[in-house]
Amino acid sequence: xxxxxxxxxxxxxxxxxxxxxxxxxxxxxxxxxxxxxxxxxxxxxxxxxxxxxxxxxxxxxxxxxxxxxxxxxxxxxxxxxxxxxxxxxxxxxxxxxxxxxxxxxxxxxxxxxxxxxxxxxxxxxxxxxxxxxxxxxxxxxxxxxxxxxxxxxxxxxxxxxxxxxxxxxxxxxxxxxxxxxxxxxxxxxxxxxxxxxxxxxxxxxxxxxxxxxxxxxxxxxxxxxxxxxxxxxxxxxxxxxxxxxxxxxxxxxxxxxxxxxxxxxxxxxxxxxxxxxxxxxxxxxxxxxxxxxxxxxxxxxxxxxxxxxxxxxxxxxxx
Amino acid sequence: xxxxxxxxxxxxxxxxxxxxxxxxxxxxxxxxxxxxxxxxxxxxxxxxxxxxxxxxxxxxxxxxxxxxxxxxxxxxxxxxxxxxxxxxxxxxxxxxxxxxxxxxxxxxxxxxxxxxxxxxxxxxxxxxxxxxxxxxxxxxxxxxxxxxxxxxxxxxxxxxxxxxxxxxxxxxxxxxxxxxxxxxxxxxxxxxxxxxxxxxxxxxxxxxxxxxxxxxxxxxxxxxxxxxxxxxxxxxxxxxxxxxxxxxxxxxxxxxxxxxxxxxxxxxxxxxxxxxxxxxxxxxxxxxxxxxxxxxxxxxxxxxxxxxxxxxxxxxxxxxxx
Numbered sequence: 001x002x003x004x005x006x007x008x009x010x011x012x013x014x015x016x017x018x019x020x021x022x023x024x025x026x027x028x029x030x031x032x033x034x035x036x037x038x039x040x041x042x043x044x045x046x047x048x049x050x051x052x053x054x055x056x057x058x059x060x061x062x063x064x065x066x067x068x069x070x071x072x073x074x075x076x077x078x079x080x081x082x083x084x085x086x087x088x089x090x091x092x093x094x095x096x097x098x099x100x101x102x103x104x105x106x107x108x109x110x111x112x113x114x115x116x117x118x119x120x121x122x123x124x125x126x127x128x129x130x131x132x133x134x135x136x137x138x139x140x141x142x143x144x145x146x147x148x149x150x151x152x153x154x155x156x157x158x159x160x161x162x163x164x165x166x167x168x169x170x171x172x173x174x175x176x177x178x179x180x181x182x183x184x185x186x187x188x189x190x191x192x193x194x195x196x197x198x199x200x201x202x203x204x205x206x207x208x209x210x211x212x213x214x215x216x217x218x219x220x221x222x223x224x225x226x227x228x229x230x231x232x233x234x235x236x237x238x239x240x241x242x243x244x245x246x247x248x249x250x251x252x253x254x255x256x257x258x259x260x261x262x263x264x265x266x267x268x269x270x271x272x273x274x275x276x277x278x279x280x281x282x283x284x285x286x287x288x289x290x291x292x293x294x295x296x297x298x299x300x301x302x303x304x305x306x307x308x309x310x311x312x313x314x315x316x317x318x319x
Numbered sequence: 320x321x322x323x324x325x326x327x328x329x330x331x332x333x334x335x336x337x338x339x340x341x342x343x344x345x346x347x348x349x350x351x352x353x354x355x356x357x358x359x360x361x362x363x364x365x366x367x368x369x370x371x372x373x374x375x376x377x378x379x380x381x382x383x384x385x386x387x388x389x390x391x392x393x394x395x396x397x398x399x400x401x402x403x404x405x406x407x408x409x410x411x412x413x414x415x416x417x418x419x420x421x422x423x424x425x426x427x428x429x430x431x432x433x434x435x436x437x438x439x440x441x442x443x444x445x446x447x448x449x450x451x452x453x454x455x456x457x458x459x460x461x462x463x464x465x466x467x468x469x470x471x472x473x474x475x476x477x478x479x480x481x482x483x484x485x486x487x488x489x490x491x492x493x494x495x496x497x498x499x500x501x502x503x504x505x506x507x508x509x510x511x512x513x514x515x516x517x518x519x520x521x522x523x524x525x526x527x528x529x530x531x532x533x534x535x536x537x538x539x540x541x542x543x544x545x546x547x548x549x550x551x552x553x554x555x556x557x558x559x560x561x562x563x564x565x566x567x568x569x570x571x572x573x574x575x576x577x578x579x580x581x582x583x584x585x586x587x588x589x590x591x592x593x594x595x596x597x598x599x600x601x602x603x604x605x606x607x608x609x610x611x612x613x614x615x616x617x618x619x620x621x622x623x624x625x626x627x628x629x630x631x632x633x634x635x636x637x638x639x640x641x
Contacts, residue, residue, distance in 0.1 A: 161334060161338050161341050162341065164338060164562075164607040165600055166566035167566070169600055173588075175588055176587070176591050177346055177593075179591075253463075256465055261467075261570070261573060273465075273467070276467060279471070283479060290468065290475070294465060297465050297468065298464045302459065302460065305462065309459075
């Protein structure tokens, strides 16, 4: 299988030499060095991220866009006064104008309102998907990395198999069993990403597990569950967060694609993918019905990916 | 060498067996009633006796473990079972759909490699920093664009706007162009991202300084010395790229109303045709495993430092400079 194993062994030999006193000093130092290990570290990291934002206008734009989309999910009324479900049939299929920013569809419904209201369905589904992927994946990765031995072998072999099936096909297989609907699509997409998350989490846990501060925590008589959740988890979460931002973009793409194929939201509920799908019947007469919702999807995915890259470079710098 | 190939083939069979097991667990053993799925969502007035008859027909009345081994034995014989709505063998359905899908997937892969590699080289090759940055901004865009939307835009522009290519169908080469471009966009963007990153890393290696010092021109440095080394990390993801192409066909073939494996998949899911879905999943896993095997056999040709049969870890250390 194509698995790259790079950073797993790098810290294994740290601090295995020296007297007890030296090792304690090492432990303190390595805890200071550890990314986001303490409350102060986390605050410092946030401050650094904000400072870095000023030098990266692209990241600022991405964050602003994501916040706007998030607000649209929670309070769509702030963006538009139009109704997404009831249209004015007389105004059907009019192009973008001052009254209808994105034009109107075949039933005279305002497309901008439908996109704004549709963000709720799409984003909820994406958040459910990322949540499931993150929760199940990190838990499996945590167990595999921390316990090791046969648990590690079993979990990683299963994830090898899951990674050998394209994510979209895996989600489609799950939808076959779970049935249609937005939530089922979200669950299927989320479970499709479990393998990737568990892999990253595992390699991070292995990196952290051998760190001296974990040894110190165990030696001072902490229970392993406390060590796992107090020390190992926070210090291995960074790359997983980077992946989460990336998975968020991927989930939006997958969910809108599955809705486009007709497995997700059912009409008249507005959903980004199904909006594009309806526009498909009016390609020649009403270009805006496909083009504009698609641009919104692409921008959101682009923003999520940009955020992921920013988090990633910050993560690397803090190493 | 032969022993290595035999060992890898054994591993591949192991992965396929595991993929079968996972898909069996998901499709047959999850709480839910496959018989009801077979009857379809419209069959609300179906009698228990009819459901039992369906179960008997598809062997669902046997204990799960017996079903598992029955299907496994059939699989070893190359029998993937029958599609539920049509009653035809799954292998036949996949075999019929494959040629048309291979057409667009191969063309898509070609376009992706040519444009992905071209973009990566142009971006690192160009002395104009602004042009390089502009070019490097393109791949993230390509990864973020929804495939189904891009396909519709292509139809809008090149079928209805300027009528260059047909919007639907699978007759002739012209009909394959737009679906292939749809498939090539995310794939090419992935290749460009990986290759430009690894090319930039390779160009910082000391041996490149040596090549410059020898008096080689930029073209020789890039094509003869850097590209070959930089291609190695990009080659590792070939399996993923082929998987990406395969799953891309679901959307591409639906949008362009083209018969093929993607369309078969889409209908199988819509009709909850469990044996067919399982067959397609196993087929995808087999393609992934075989692609990786091929890549591993090609590796030593590109990089003589790699001796086949040695552990992979060695390659990661030599192939990817940190």
